[in-house]
Amino acid sequence: MNFSVDPATPADTVVPESFIDPIGSPAAGLVTFTGTATDDDSGVATVFVRIRDLATNTYWDGATWTTDKVWIPATGTTTWSIDAPLSAGDHRINVYAVDNAGNIEDWGDGRPTVTFTVN
Numbered sequence: 001m002n003f004s005v006d007p008a009t010p011a012d013t014v015v016p017e018s019f020i021d022p023i024g025s026p027a028a029g030l031v032t033f034t035g036t037a038t039d040d041d042s043g044v045a046t047v048f049v050r051i052r053d054l055a056t057n058t059y060w061d062g063a064t065w066t067t068d069k070v071w072i073p074a075t076g077t078t079t080w081s082i083d084a085p086l087s088a089g090d091h092r093i094n095v096y097a098v099d100n101a102g103n104i105e106d107w108g109d110g111r112p113t114v115t116f117t118v119n
């Protein structure tokens with residue numbers, strides 16, 4: 001029997017991991033969220049964020065608030081940021097990362113979630 005090993009590029013099967021920096025209780029207005037992401041092998045391609053206003057049950061699409069459960073790409077990868085104009089009340093942010101091999105951080109892997117109150 002013959003076995004061969006391709007030394008060139010082992011497939012990346014490791015799912016990336018994202019993290020949200022502490023948010024606290026920001027003041028109403030334009031709020032900047034920041035965080036990080038890591039990935040073995042191919043590296044982080046994109047970080048997606050979903051920001052929900054729990055009072056109106058709407059989601060920030062980058063331009064306006066919508067009832068669609070939209071995910072929008074953050075700026076940056078291993079360190080990322082995103083801005084959203086928030087009114088007072090409870091909000092929730094979720095984040096996930098995708099790596100350059102197309103592996104997607106799914107809910108089962110954690111997909112960080114933070115619920116916070118805007119003052």
Ligand SMILES: [Ca+2]
Binds near residue numbers: 042
């Ligand atoms: Ca990977």
